[in-house]
Amino acid sequence: xxxxxxxxxxxxxxxxxxxxxxxxxxxxxxxxxxxxxxxxxxxxxxxxxxxxxxxxxxxxxxxxxxxxxxxxxxxxxxxxxxxxxxxxxxxxxxxxxxxxxxxxxxxxxxxxxx
Amino acid sequence: xxxxxxxxxxxxxxxxxxxxxxxxxxxxxxxxxxxxxxxxxxxxxxxxxxxxxxxxxxxxxxxxxxxxxxxxxxxxxxxxxxxxxxxxxxxxxxxxxxxxxxxxxxxxxxxxxxxxx
Numbered sequence: 746x747x748x749x750x751x752x753x754x755x756x757x758x759x760x761x762x763x764x765x766x767x768x769x770x771x772x773x774x775x776x777x778x779x780x781x782x783x784x785x786x787x788x789x790x791x792x793x794x795x796x797x798x799x800x801x802x803x804x805x806x807x808x809x810x811x812x813x814x815x816x817x818x819x820x821x822x823x824x825x826x827x828x829x830x831x832x833x834x835x836x837x838x839x840x841x842x843x844x845x846x847x848x849x850x851x852x853x854x855x856x857x858x859x
Numbered sequence: 860x861x862x863x864x865x866x867x868x869x870x871x872x873x874x875x876x877x878x879x880x881x882x883x884x885x886x887x888x889x890x891x892x893x894x895x896x897x898x899x900x901x902x903x904x905x906x907x908x909x910x911x912x913x914x915x916x917x918x919x920x921x922x923x924x925x926x927x928x929x930x931x932x933x934x935x936x937x938x939x940x941x942x943x944x945x946x947x948x949x950x951x952x953x954x955x956x957x958x959x960x961x962x963x964x965x966x967x968x969x970x971x972x973x974x975x976x
Binding site (some may be wrong): 835 | 964
């Protein structure tokens with residue numbers, strides 16, 4: 746069962762455009778992480794958000810955690826070809842036994858064309 | 860600054876063969892894990908370990924074995940390879956046993972691309 750829905754699945758834009766990627770769930774997460782994965786490499790952490798309503802900025806990237814901690818968004822301003830990659834969200838859940846489990850979205854594949 | 864090192868980068872196996880994917884980390888991380896990444900399926904957890912001598916199953920453990928005799932190493936063994944195990948395999952580690960927490964992100968290796976014919 747896929748608990749984290751990412752949209753869009755694919756995005757192809759021109760350099761300089763803005764874009765937003767969404768990560769939605771019916772579950773409440775203790776934290777939400779965004780990773781970027783480039784071809785032939787493993788995912789690399791961009792940010793972790795833990796508080797409902799939290800907004801974090803990383804240069805041209807803005808991350809927001811929903812007030813209810815069920816959803817998150819990633820907004821990129823003035824996209825550049827170097828932003829090309831697969832963007833993955835991952836939510837932390839407590840399962841039975843109070844152990845944390847990481848739930849992954851399927852990813853958004855972004856291509857920024859020069 | 861090695862981080863998480865996976866070997867080999869590429870491997871082709873015939874159905875029924877066995878092999879071990881190696882993973883080593885030099886960050887003294889407690890938590891280590893193996894994922895497989897398939898188109899349309901995303902990242903799926905195979906096995907994980909919260910410390911030396913402790914391993915547990917993830918969501919897709921069948922056909923794979925792991926052991927954790929040291930903090931640094933976490934090999935993944937394919938007992939009898941099947942075409943359904945064709946995938947990209949990632950090893951990932953984190954400082955604490957809770958990889959989703961604020962100060963404990965997952966550090967991934969660069970993957971092993973496995974093809975089973």
